[in-house]
Amino acid sequence: MSMRKDRVNIAVAKEIAEELAKVAEELGMTQYALANQILGVGLELLRQGYSLAQIKEITLFYKVMIELESVPVPGRLLDRMITDMAKENPEVVHRAWCDAGRMLAAYIKAVFGDLEKAVELSPHLARVVPARRFEIKAKGGEFSMDTVGVGYSIESVQATARAVQCLLEELGYELKEVVTAPGILRVKALKK
Structure with a gap:
């Protein structure tokens, strides 16, 4: 027997919905699965005390560190x-x-x-x-x-x-x- 999770509709800006659809297709995922993962990770980081601005900046910093081939020592x-x-x-x-x-x-x-x-x-x-x-x-x-x-x-x-x-x-x-x-x-x- 398969258990279907309950779903709730939420509203987002049109541009966000379009970008979600585009990225989901590129990743071979459904919009539902991608939105759940993004929201799950985001909510977990918020619960850990990070602000939305910090989350964005940490990912930018991480990108810079990877591009510079930095090694933590x-x-x-x-x-x-x-x-x-x-x-x-x-x-x-x-x-x-x-x-x-x-x-x-x-x-x-x-x-x-x-x-x-x-x-x-x-x-x-x-x-x-x-x-x-x-x-x-x-x-x-x-x-x-x-x-x-x-x-x-x-x-x-x-x-x-x-x-x-x-x-x-x-x-x-x-x-x-x-x-x-x-x-x-x-x-x-x-x-x-």
Whole structure:
């Protein structure tokens, strides 16, 4: 004997219904099945305390991380690797982090167009990076970054500073101030 689940009709905007039909067809699903899955996942995330805006932004952040081929590494492990490598060859560390900064700059240009649009993600990035303070601003040709807790060692902070420097240079900014100390990185730059 088959048990048919009760169904309830709900109203949505015409554009949403059309997009649902299109995506359901592309996925080889019924609109009913797709709507149930979308609503089920969305409701579960809302119950976990996420807002609708956070859900959208988390998925965008996840997309960026996948496209950049980012790998999650525990902060203390990464810090130790940087410190150990910097003792052996600091130039190799700085070059690698500079390359990473340039790669991120190319991604920002391709996906966001400019740094100011990309920085709109920073409040969400701040929730995922292991930093106690992570403030980035880019507006009107001025850039500032104020972070606390971005590394345990001076070598780690200096590597991050090098990545930020190369990113900014690649995006047409000129560094005006860089402050590094264990766990602290502050950067100010102006658009050329």
